[in-house]
Amino acid sequence: MLRKSIGLLAGMLVTVAVYAAGAQLRTNHPDTYTVRRGDTLWDISAKFLSKPWLWPEIWQANPQVRNPHLIYPGDVLNLSFINGPHLTLQPSVHREGNAIPAIPLSQLKMFLKDMRVMNSNEVSSAPYVVGFEENQLRGTVGQNIYVRGLKAERGQRWAIVRPTHVFRGFDGKGSNGEDSDIAGHLLDSNVALVRSPWSEDFRNDGHYGRGDDLGVEVTVIGTAETLRGGDPSTLLLLDANREIRAGDRVMPLDGPAYDPYYYPHAPKTLPANGRVIAFADAMAAVGPHQVVALSVGKKDGVDNGTTFAIWQPGDRTFDDVAHDSWDRGTGKKVQLPDEYIGHVMVFRTFDRVSYGLVMDGLRPVKMGDKLRMPD
CATH class of the missing domain: 3.10.350 (Membrane-bound Lytic Murein Transglycosylase D; Chain A)
Structure with a gap:
């Protein structure tokens, strides 16, 4: 047929x-x-x-x-x-619920409402928490918090955000002599965020603070309302999903708008060196219906619904047969082919970074996997 x-x-x-x-x-x-x-x-x-x-x-x-x-x-x-x-x-006579979305947006609320990727200068120059009522070390709901650099009217509400990832692209050669990949690094949660820029947790790769800045991911961790202006201003902490610390940033409550309806489609052109650079809820690998950060965004022509194929870079192995040696690992290295993994669909875009949902896969998606045309 x-x-x-x-x-x-x-x-x-x-x-x-x-x-x-x-x-x-x-x-x-x-x-x-x-x-x-x-x-x-x-x-x-x-x-x-x-x-x-x-x-x-x-x-x-x-x-x-x-x-x-x-x-x-x-x-x-x-x-x-x-x-x-x-x-x-x-069409059905009695319609139920809302129109069918491209992907399950209701399950991605955190990434649509509570997470943003911003320019690092924009984040570091934002108003910040400097202290707490009764000289407490941390802020809790119902307490006053004090914020520097904020110009606000009484009753105005704000989001309290904390930087969670920094995304960088590394040029040149890594320590192993091979091309360094784009990477997303967790920010070190053990340091006080009073320095600007804050410390980056690069202990495993030695890339402290180097590389092309793709943006900083911030997560909304609470909301506050202005009680009194001044410098510092006095705000009442209305709610929080974790303790507020000195150095947490204060930003407008409503983040960038997002489009809930769009078509799945291949990219018009394939961005150069597109990679998977971070995971939302895993350390080593993710699978279908999990969220990843991608090293491409609006400036690369990526929009909501853009669908990529994910390919895992091939390993480099020693060709001991051609080298005619009995000693394992002494032959010339050979680059093995890349392997197809699955598909990822973009559902939230920023200037140089996007969030995507892994739609299907033959094997786990890993950091550094490449983006290609879905064909």
């Missing part, structure tokens, strides 16, 4: 977009699918296509489905083969 549909498409000289989508139809795809609560655009597309990021192409070839973001639980999708593959939509 699949070969017949491909031949029919080519014979009728239909558009390249339809042909591409038809060529990627799963052999076991359903003829109809009823949208369920909790579905995402990626989930649904994976039921029809072997390459889910081609979903927009099959939508664009079928104007019956006017907007893929306006499908709801209870709607029925029909796949037919009249002059090529066509999706038609039968």
Whole structure:
């Protein structure tokens, strides 16, 4: 059936977009699918296509489905083969819940609301906590905190943020003589954040403070309200998910807006040296449905929905056979090929860094893995 549909498409000289989508139809795809609560655009597309990021192409070839973001639980999708593959939509009479998103944004609230990547100068020059009521060492909810450099009116609310990662790109050669990779490093949580810039925890690689600055990740850890102006200003700590420390920064409560609706799509051009540079909730590796930071952003043409293939760099191994030696590890090193790992879709972008969700994978994603075109 699949070969017949491909031949029919080519014979009728239909558009390249339809042909591409038809060529990627799963052999076991359903003829109809009823949208369920909790579905995402990626989930649904994976039921029809072997390459889910081609979903927009099959939508664009079928104007019956006017907007893929306006499908709801209870709607029925029909796949037919009249002059090529066509999706038609039968809207449900009683629609439930919200429109289907591209990925599960409800599970990514922390990265959409509470985390930002900013220019390091912007962070280091922001107003900062200098002290606490009754000369306490830490600030807790219900106490007054004192902030320097803040110009605010009484009653104005603010976010208390703490830097969590610094992202750098290293040029030149590493200690092993090989090209150094872009990397994201945790900030040392054991130092007081009173210095600017703050200390970076590079103890394992010796790259203290060097490299191209891609940005600093900050996390919202509390909110406060201005009681009195001045320098320092007096703020009431309204809530916090950890103790507030001297050196924590104060920023506007509402962070950059994000777009909840977008299409999965391949990048228009592949950014140079795109890498996985940090993990949200792991140390060594992550898998599907976990968040990673990528070394590409808006300035590289990356937007929400951009989908990359992840490839793991090949190892370098000794060729002792060609060297004709009985001593293991004395031959000339050979670079092994890169290996395909899976896909990542961007859901939040900043100037030079993005957050992405690992959508699928054959093996764990590691730090330094490369980004390529999804084809």
